[in-house]
Amino acid sequence: MSSRRTKTPENKPRQARAQATIDAILEATIRILERESLDLATTTRIAEIAGVSVGTLYHHFEDRDAIVNALQEREFTRALAMMQDVLSQENLGTAPREMVERVVRGLAKLYETSPALHRVLAIEGLRVANAERVHAFDLRVIDVVRGFLLQSREHLRSDDVEAAAFVAYQSVRATMLASLLERPPGLDLEALVKQLVDLVVRYLIRDDAATQPKS
Amino acid sequence: MSSRRTKTPENKPRQARAQATIDAILEATIRILERESLDLATTTRIAEIAGVSVGTLYHHFEDRDAIVNALQEREFTRALAMMQDVLSQENLGTAPREMVERVVRGLAKLYETSPALHRVLAIEGLRVANAERVHAFDLRVIDVVRGFLLQSREHLRSDDVEAAAFVAYQSVRATMLASLLERPPGLDLEALVKQLVDLVVRYLIRDDAATQPKS
Amino acid sequence: MSSRRTKTPENKPRQARAQATIDAILEATIRILERESLDLATTTRIAEIAGVSVGTLYHHFEDRDAIVNALQEREFTRALAMMQDVLSQENLGTAPREMVERVVRGLAKLYETSPALHRVLAIEGLRVANAERVHAFDLRVIDVVRGFLLQSREHLRSDDVEAAAFVAYQSVRATMLASLLERPPGLDLEALVKQLVDLVVRYLIRDDAATQPKS
Amino acid sequence: MSSRRTKTPENKPRQARAQATIDAILEATIRILERESLDLATTTRIAEIAGVSVGTLYHHFEDRDAIVNALQEREFTRALAMMQDVLSQENLGTAPREMVERVVRGLAKLYETSPALHRVLAIEGLRVANAERVHAFDLRVIDVVRGFLLQSREHLRSDDVEAAAFVAYQSVRATMLASLLERPPGLDLEALVKQLVDLVVRYLIRDDAATQPKS
DNA sequence: TATGAATGAGGATTCATTCAT
């Protein structure tokens, strides 16, 4: 996103310091989100907690939104990487149910690390202003999921791979967040994962094929 | 403390006027949400569009949030009423799949009326400040769904009725909203309803029972 | 102050009802002052506690200030009446110190009934807008005190009766209020009265004359 | 939490600028009080006259009240400093009456500089919200006065040093303010000082001792 | 007379952002 290119020899340590500052700012923001709310994450407050001045904050981020966007992008990247990793070619032999479980569990891990952050990212993701970025991310996710589904085409219930990917992804994402935020009794993380895996597998995959390794 | 003395006969026309004002304010708010965003729904702006003064607005609503809360409450009530209606006793004979479809379709209708409103309500529902109200609503929904599921207990895949109700409701709600906001190609309303019904029925109900009327 | 004169036969019961309303409003105001503060004594709030509508309140008082003014006037009247009573001709024979003590004690009684009210009246009395009314009251008080002093001219230390009356009155008034508001340890009401009597007597009256009945 | 890193050398000119701004705001406030009233000393107006923006005002003062509090504190400090100065050890040899006169005159000087300011401070001092601060100041004054009285214990009429200090201070303070605000005829500043010195000396000190230097 | 919904000017406060040092 922020690509500066000054071809001086000090480039590296300088870049390293810049990255440290950026990270401090992002972490400070998350800290505020966790303890309080997005409303209290003012630029002044973020800078204060990050241990820098507002001026410095604005050296590294175009404006306040850019900070939240950076967080969003970072989580997007992490989520996608995880999914690509699990659904990659080399896992071709694994049974569909196992694959789904790995993805759901991976997602749960990401969300669990900072539910407050994901609460805010969900809110931001719903903002009209962010529609495009979020949509783009969704497309990338759908793409990965679709890739996986196409590999297992023979076991799918439905032909509409695109729609199925969309529905499955949204269901998992939203239910997981709601569960982490509301913590409904009797639905601990393990039970949640089981339910979501059931949901997805039954929705997507023919009964007999779920637990069979793909041929 | 506040001793109202005479419930005068003029009370009714006065109340009617008050209700009309309240409605005007709510509708004005929705109108702004639809055309623009929650950020632009300032108290001044709402009052202006509603054709009243800010003072009047504050005469009827504690503060700005109270307006959005009122909208939320109104939608909560509508959604619950619809569900209770569909899942009521007198529909006992209907096949489960049919029942699910009616609920999903009913929900879709509500959402379709004003996706922008539901976008905002979803955002508001994620705010920490509203956690309690939203949670309370979720519990009421879960309750209705659970009631339905218990009636059909024999056809259920799982015993964990509570968890199943939660997962099913969150999945439908979130996917429907995402779909209305992103309008993914190839997923028109009809297709969406079909996918969601498939999702829920396969998740909840034993294969053979879905299309049979309950005995 | 508010002199209405409608020469109808229903005049009396009507006036009685009006006076009851006025009293209810004044008492409601005092109640708010006592429990909270002048800031919270809004017209709406006063009306509510008085058990009438704002409209009714405005039927009886020109504007909000008129309410506080009425309270001020009422206390002015009470204080003056008390002083005139004590310092009246028929007490001519009493020793000066005794007279002073009666006045101080009378004042203390008034203040003690509602320190919060007198706190507010003191504040209002300092407002530029009220300068004239307060000044007029002070003149009336000074007048009464001066009358007393002139009677006892022979025992006075100073010839500047006017100045002495002013200083004595302000000292007693302010110290009494401060004492009631701050309640300094070791200065209960009885001690306060003694100190103030000492203060005034020593200030005004020749040593040998204080405890002698006037000849 | 707030980790200030480098107390850079530019800190001083920056601090000087900040102090200048604060002073400008305080002086602007006084100017409004003098010409008009506290009600007209709105934050916008103060900022305007101080030649800064509202934002800057809020950069230096928590809220509107903080400005008046700062003025109060400043006057408190000045008054205390003056009293401590006059009543300090090195003036031990001075006659009591002379000491009292110096204090009264010093106070008169402070009040005369800006009666309007002291009118407002008196009002603010009566506010419930400020009770604690005012009380604390009173205690400090009482303390200084008591220190003085204890030095002259042999000449005092009363043993209740605490009560005497309280009564004397409140009397002087209030009478002086009332006199400056009402300007009663025949009581110019010189006459006022004389009356107050008489009041205090006769109240506190044994007749024969007032004009003798302390042994 | 009583009622209370409606008014709207006006005030306090916030906070993203800039820029001189």
Next chain:
DNA sequence: TATGAATGAATCCTCATTCAT
């Protein structure tokens, strides 16, 4: 580059007062 004082548009909200019913 870093700093943090300064900016000021924008927002929420209050409350004395009016007036149609």
